[in-house]
Structure formats: structure tokens, C-alpha cells
Amino acid sequence: MLDYIIVGFGLSGLAFVEQLEKNNKSYVVFEDSSQKSSRVAGGLYNPVILKRFTPAWQAIEQVETAGAFYKNIEKKLNQPLVFELPILRRFNSVEEQNVWFEACDKPILERFLSAELYENTNNALDIPYQYGKVKHTGRIAIKKLLELYLGVIDQKKSLFKESFDYAALSTTPNYVEYKGVKARHVIFTEGFGVQKNPFFKDLPIVGNKGEYIIIESKALKVTEAIKSSVFIIPLGNDIYKVGATYNNHDKSVEVTERAKEELIEKLERFLKVPYQIIDQVAGIRPTVKDRKPILGTHPKFANLHILNGMGSRGILIAPSMAQNLFAYIEKDVPLNKEIDVKRFMT
Template sequence: MLDYIVVGFGLAGLSFVEQLELNNRSFCVFENYSQKSSRVAGGLFNPVILKRFTPAWSAQEQLEKSIPFYRNIETKLQESLVIDLPILRRFNSIEEQNTWFEACDKPILNQFLSTKLLKNSNLALDIPYSYGKVKHTGRIDIKGMLSAYLRYLDQKKCLVNESFEYNELIINEDFVAYNGLKAKNIIFTEGFGIKNNPLFNYLPVVGNKGEYIIIKSEALQLEEAVKSSVFIIPLGDNHYKIGATYNHDDKSPEITNTARKEIQKKLERFLKVDYEVVGQVAGIRPTVRDRRPLAGTHPDYQNVHILNGLGSRGILIGPTTAEHLYNHIEHNISLSKECDIERFEKLR
């Protein structure tokens, strides 16, 4: 008898599995690699919404939990995964500078925003109104982390590389059974794939398609992430990830010329040197209409659970929400009403 079956392994799955590891619980992971949003994400962690200069939801708690969480994974997997990376916000006007300074005076934000304007010295970029610097930022190599963790799970003989067939799941009062496996609990961490799950497809995961392009530019020589109408994220070796798009209508997994042209148009407003597009990636973010995660236990089955809806801030949201969900399942500690799936009970 296992403690858990985990279905899906993006940021949500990894966050919950690491909780199981930390608490010495036995588990088996099913992964079919159909959901790509975690693997193609930019990987930045940032406690501030840079469009409006407002704090992200529960930013301080999430930052305090998540960075040690990823450092621990880094040590366990013996991989370099956490990269210190300053984030600079390009100002478009004097008015934006003034709004930034107003935000700096707010108690929640003053620990995250620098009050010093940074002049641009990189001739490859057009930055007429200077930068503002966000503190406590960086990048996680998400793709590398997920790949390394899956190898680790494979070595532990607790990874099954196949799709989960919902109609073969048997739910009993005290355990669940699936293809010869028995577990006390099952948790679904499937990202946008939850739309195909008959147990949880009533939940309002609307999905938001994001695309990035990868460029190469020897002239750019940028060591910080820069946020303007798009992000420029240094990857090393003169390569940069640029994006992302936010498309609520297209739910296909394929990359599109429309997105590439949109990103390039925004990039070329302030990039003044030559570059070459060398790649493009796409994924469907599991977004929820109230922009809060989905965590909790199925209303009819006490041993069936979900962790989903991490959206575009899964790096920070995942570890904290996974810990709260684990404590809810194991110790009957109530979840926050903001993330508990009970808030959507009327949609069933």
C-alpha cells in the first residue's frame, strides 16, 4: 500500500512530490509529458507584478518558502538550478518613474523595490527613462529541474511514463486502486490536462497559452533580465528567452507565427542590435478566473485530491500551496478559502 499516487509532473507535481519526500511518504508518479507549460516557462521568480507595480499574492510568504525549497532540491539532485538574476523594469515615461517611487513608499513593496534609478549603459537597448530594480529575484532552470527530478524518480522505481486512464481508477473508502497499485490517496497535478479529468473537470481552469521565442545576439551582452512590453531573459552563451504572449482563445499546443511576430514587434521597440530567432516554445498555463490556485479534496471522495491552477507564477505559488495541501490531507488543517476548491462547489 502506497501513501500516494501522483498524476502529472509539472511544477505542481514536483512541489507536492517534494513534500512527500520531505515527510518520508511512499508514492508513485504517472507522467505522460502532454503538458508543457512548466517546461517552457521563463523561470523567473519575482515578488512584484511589474505592469502595475503591485505585490503578487502572498509574495513574502511564498518567497520565504520557495527559494529554500528549490535550494534543497538543487542539493538533492546535485544540479545547478537556482540562478541569481536581477530584474530591471524599463520605464516608458517620467510618469512611470513617479508611480514606481510611490510604490516604493508602500510598506509591502519597499522591501522589494529599489529607490535608486539605474541609468542604462548598454548601447544595444533604448532605455531613455532609466530602470527600476526589483530585489529578491532570480531564475529557476525549470526544464532542467523537472528532467533531473524525473531521472531521480526513475532511479527510485517510482515513475510510470504513461497516460493515466481515469476509467480504471477504483475509489474505495480507505484507499484507491489502479492497475495493481493501491494507495491511501491520489492527487491530480495535471495542469491544463485537468480539463479531461472527469473528477475535477467542473473546476474553472480556463487556460492561457504562452509562447516565447529564443534569440541569439552577440551584440546584446545582457546579464540582467529586462522587463518592458516583453521580458528579455539571459540564458547564457549569447542566447535569450523573449516573451511571453497571453492568449485566452488558442488552446492548441503548437507554436504560431502570430505569436512570434507579436513578440518580435514588441522587442524591436527597444532592442537596437541584430539578432537571430533560433527557437520558439509554447504551453498552456493552467489559469483560474480568480487568479488563485486550486487545492483541496474532492467533495465526494476523502482520498482524492487536486493541486492545480498555478498560472504564470507557479514557481513561487507551488511550494507554499503544496505544503498547505499536504498539511490539509495529513493533519486536517484547513486550507485558505482563497485556494480551497470548495469555493467552486456550486459549479458541480
């Protein structure tokens, strides 16, 4: 008998599997690549909400946990996956600069926001009011990370590249069985795909579509992430990811002309040099109405668990949420009420 069946393998699935690896637990993963939000995400880890200059939820704890988590995986996979990358926030007015200085004085933000303003020296960009710099930020090569990690799981004969058939899952008080595989627990980490899961489909994971365009510009020459109305994220070799959109209504996974036009319009407000669009990607973020992740155990089936709802900040929060869920299942460590699935299921 196995310890765990993992259904879905985005950032949440990766984070939980890493917990199993660290604790010598046996598992198999079912992944059909239907959910792409992790793979198409911008890859930035950033503890500050740059629209309002406020800290992200549990910012300090998340940065510390996530930083060690990704460095450990980078070492394990022996591939460059973590890149330090400062974020420069473009100011739109002197008033915004003053709000930035006020935020710098707040205890939780002083370690993340630089009180020094930075002049723009790049003629490719229109930056009339200087930059503010966010510290302790960077980029994770998420798509490469997930592909490499799945390859390791596949080599162990622990990967099933197929959709999960919920009707084939049977539960008993002590274990579950799925197509001849017995395990003590099932962890559903399906992102927005949870809407098809009969055990957890009624959770308020509403979904938020995000699209990016990938551009090439030999004249841009940016080595930091630039945040204005959109992010410009350097990927190397004169390639940049630009985005993202936020659409609560469109739940399709296809890219749209409307999103491309929106991103172009916002980009060209401050980009002054030629560029070429070479790709466009889209994914549905698993967002929750109260903006907190959802984890815990099904109220009727003690072997079925969920790890979901990471929204647009999965890079930062998935590692610590996986730790919390593992400790809850294996060591009976209570979950914080604000993240427990019980707030929506009784």
C-alpha cells in the same frame, strides 16, 4: 499499499513529491509529458507585478518558502539550478518613474523595489527613462530541474511514463486502486490537462497560452532580466528567452506565427542590435478566473485531491501550496477558503 499516486509532474507535482520525500511517504508518479507550461516557462521568480507595480499574492511568504525550496532541491540534485538574476524594469515615461517611487514607499514593496534609478549603459537597448530594479529575484532552470527530478524518481522505479486512465481508477472509503496499484490518496497535478479529468473537469481552469521565442545575439550582452513590453531573460552563451504572449482563446500546444510576430514587434521597440531566432516554445498556463490556485479534496471521493491553478506564477506559489495541501491531508490543517476547491465544488 502506497501512500500516494501523483498524476502529472510540472511544478505542482514536483512540489508535492518533495513534501512526500521530506515526510518519508511512499508514492508513484504518472507523467506523459502532455502538459508543457512548466517546462517552457520563463523561469523567473518575481514577487512584483511589473505592469502595475503591485505585490503578487502573498508575495513575502511565497518568496521565503520558494527560495528555501529550490535551494534545497539544487543541493539534493547536486546541479546548478537556481541563479540570482536582478530584474530591470524599463520606464516608458517620467510619470511611470513617479508611480514607481510611490510603490517603493509601500511597506510590502519596499523590500522588493529599489528606490534608486539605474542608467542604461548598454547601447544595444533603447532605454530613454532609466530602469527600476526589482530585488530578491532570480531564474530557475525549470526544464532541467524537472528532468533531473524525474530521473531520480525513475531510478526508484516509481515513475510511469504513460497517460493516466481515469476509467481504471476505483475508489473505496480507505484507499484507491489503479491497475493493481493501491494507495491511500491520489493527487491530480495535471495543469490545464485537468480538463480531461472526469473528477475535476468542471473547475474553472480556463487556460492561458504563452509563447516565447529563443534568440541568439552576440551584441546584446545583457546579464540582468530586462522587462519592457516583453521580458528578455539571459540564459547564458549569448542566448536569451523573450516573452511571453498571453492568449485566452487558443488552447493548442503548437507554436504560432502570430505569436512570433507579436514578440518580434515588441522586442524591436527597444532592442537595437541584430539577433537570430533559434527556437520558439508554447504552453498552456493553468489559470483560474479568480486568479487563485485550486487545492483540496473532491466532495464525493475523500481519497482524490487536486493541486492546480498556479497560473503564470507557479514557481513562486507551488511550493507553499503543496505544503498547505499536504498539511490538510495528513494533519487536518484547514485550507484558506480563497484557495480551497470547495469554492467551486460542493
